[in-house]
Amino acid sequence: MIYFHPKMNAKTDLEPQLLYPQSWSEYELLDCGNGYRLERFGVFRVIRPDAEAIWAPALPEREWKAIHARYIPAPEENGGHWEKIKPIPERWQIHYKDLRFWLQMGGSKHLGVFPEQAVQWDWIQEQIKAFAKPVRVLNLFGYTGLSTLAAASIGASVTHVDASRKAITWARENQILSGLENKPVRWLIDDALKFVQREARRGVTYEGMILDPPKFGRGPKGEVWEFYKLLPELLQVCQAVLSPQPCFVVLTAYAVKASPITMYYAIEDMLKGKGGHIEVGEVALKESNPRGRLLATALFARWTYQKRGEEL
Template identity: 55%
Template sequence: MQLPQLDLITSPDWSDYALLDSGNGQKLEQFGPYRLIRPEPEAIWLPSQSQKEWDLAHGIFVPTAEKNGGHWEFMKKIPDRWTMTYKNYSFWAQTTASKHLGVFPEQAAQWDWVYQKIKSSNHKTNVLNLFGYTGMASLSAAAAGAKVTHVDASKKVNLWGKENQNLSGISDTAIRWLVDDAFKFVKREIRRGSQYDGIILDPPKFGRGPKGEVWEFYKILPDLLDGCRQILSSKPQFIVLTAYAVKASALTLYYATEEMMKKHNGTTTAGEVVLTEKYGQRALAMAIYARWSSI
């Protein structure tokens, strides 16, 4: 029996973001001109940088029993939002009611991979991005020349994504932004006979659709992947599946993707999405992933 090899993928090309340090259940990050501290359960070790470096932070997200898991406390004033860039993309970053800032920097590795797969194709690529958040993967696909359908249950993050599209100078017609429940949308696409050459999925552990639909990772993901299989074109190009904060391993995603794509010729890889410290020697695991490619 040959077991799959699991890989670590990193995003080394950032100039506006850096993981400065991690430890004691926290991570110290640079988002553009602002230094922020966020909780990180994976960081069970001691920080490598001095306390003086951590004391330079502009703000810290303090975990509590509140609805959003905590709140921000600021030691220095920062604007409500600010612009950042990654390669040719520009986007808005801001502190929100939760610990998130509108971008998951570790996902840049996935944006680059999607861009390369679309660029290497010899025909127009139709891409579906499910649970698309503020649209960085959608921007990457559109910048590579794809026609993109972006689906997220939150109207707010879709509007945020459109602003990122405008900041990046990407054509208004390149991305279709839809506020919808991902699973219900896929079911309708099956009935409509729609087809996609590439599908990007970043499902949450738990969530709700725009009409209160409940999403639970383990219960619904198998059926969602089966639905996605049914809306693939006859010659699909790629699948990207990422998961955060779940008990599943990268092997789980690997075998789920293999099952989904077993009728197509291609290669499946899987592993962890990580951030590497700018000054230390450590890699911080952020998510698990599986990718399938025909190219």
């Protein structure tokens, strides 16, 4: 693991890294290419579009035909539908370590989990375990709650915020499925920016923060979220609710025209004067076929209180 101090010279020391999950028995990126992924979730194989996969597939065509479902994107930028090829339930369970969660086919190509985020779930747990004090975590744009449950499973108190009632319901079902219903988690349907602004006025602080903002979205009352327009304001307000002795911050960005350097400086401003380490890079998935290519999925920046050179 490579660590970076916020005061280091970015020209010589800002070296992005590439992280991807390994040894996850119930998920595989079997192959990718021609703008699609061939994946296995539990016992079911699916094909989903991915614009990053611009190369040719590595596996023969027969492997791509042995699927249960494929997502057919609409001609326009948004929308599409699932096409079932073999019998597959609308909903099924898989697990990662001690976390169990539901997957579901709907109007989106997303099934309820971003598998590459498993590396962040592990990292979040490492930070909490190494921290000497109780950790209160704020998870913004929390989706189906897997980062929340990873944190809660080892003792953190988590406030989970998402604008979608469906996502919150799904997350609470994942909590029950994982046997974590007695853990201290607040599930809130709210606009992320407005919620943090209220928390700042109330003087509430958190030792850990998880931010996974979309490129574009809407709050429960129609509030518009635009990544480049509102992220600086959100991070500034998050700084106001960050504990004087924070544990960690992790920021992820999907489908945006940015770079790890952009993410570095965004989080550097937020954590100015806190010491610790910043690391940045991309999260990815690795093919399980002999080619073993890496498919980049998102950018990340994360900060930890650990001093440079300390092992987690």
